[in-house]
Amino acid sequence: MTIEQAAFCLAVFLLAGAVKGLVGLGLPTIVIALTTLFLPLTEAIAMIALPSILTNVWQAAVGGNFRRIVRRQWLLIVPLAVSLYVTMWLVGQKGPNWAFLVLAAVLIVYSGLGLFRIRLHIHADLERPLRPAIGVISGFVAGVVGVPIIPLMPYLQGLDIKPSELVQTLGVVLCATSLALTVSLLKFGLLDGPRGLVSAAAVVPALGGMWLGQQIRRRLSVEQFRLAVLWALLLTGLYTFASRALW
Template sequence: MNEPTLSLLALLLATFVAAGLVKGVTGMGLPTVAMGVLGALMTPAAAAALLVIPAFVTNVWQLLAGPSVAALARRLWTMMAGIVAGTVAGSAMLARVDPRWSGLALGVALIGYAACAWASPALSAPERAEPWLSPAVGLLTGLITGATGVFVMPAVPYLQSLRLDKDDLVQALGLSFTVSTAALAAGLMVHGAFRAGELGLSVLAVAPALLGMRLGQQLRARISPALFRRCFLLFLMLLGLELVARPFLP
């Protein structure tokens, strides 16, 4: 990445305030929004490096917001191990592939997530399947995370299918996103795509992300969460379509 300019800093500020606001209203979406916006303006590898610290801080906050961390970690540890292995392996694509094609992969991930979330299929994973399904979902989530910087597929629908209560689901998502963020940072460093300058900008992005979360939490009580969610998903789908089309445009 080139030396940060005033316009780049303003863009980062606006992006992470917006991404934090989405997370404050919906409980998720900060990395997805940040990758979608920044990935349309810079290489996906650079965008992923910038989101690591604010995503980690906000996800740890979400993870520690309830009493079930240890129980969820024991239940989901094979999924978390799969996420780590898949992310470190998949990040080679984010770091080394032509940015046009890694951007296309990011676009596909955004469209897939938006379509799945819009449809909201009523999935239910039988308990007897968890011993093999959890590591498989974790590995696939990790590969997608490593290749695109987006943490949500298929981890989010899988965790929803476990029929956890509301508070446990929020914590389980926080656990998955925290592990994904740490593994993405490790993968980017292993493949030489996480540099000192990007680390500094990532640290600077924490404050606007937390400000956005606070605003989103206040906004949640004043708007229809369902309407906000539909607008958010439509925005992600349009961003995804633009990224998918980019390699084929003159």
């Protein structure tokens, strides 16, 4: 990685941290979407390991509902972690050639749902039987591209959860995802010494950006910023799909 690329990566983590502090999610999605424009996917996934853990621990600890959320979501969390680990074991260290197409599809679908304001409404009777299936599919997606937002995010947003509790729920589930991802990266040799140093260095701008985003949230319209993030993710997904499909 050149000095210019390293500086760009740190700036991306600052931006992604600010988005997470403002809207409660987006750090791994934005980092992977932008850094894979010039880095291999496995390198980008390795970079998000430590920043994702620390920012999600911070988010999971705030709200006072940690134990209740774990009791409610453990049937989702455990299958997600197991599926993620198994997927990374199956796809190998370099990742499949079609991983970038999966990443593009995830970005396009997620941003499209947000821009068109499509929100699922999941009945309470369906929540429990859906948890393991959502966990397995989200774990597979996370194992391939490093981010579990599809179908995890539409599912969680479709539950009967207060907005403040949803932010903490995201923190708890994504914290478990980050831990499982980091263990998998270490186990399969994808998070070695140099990559670990880069990931550790990214913690500072990520936490700084998260603090900045929380301050901005008190002053600016979250909705306008959310739309800007969704458009950026959509364009990045379309670019990734077009460049890989043509290649």
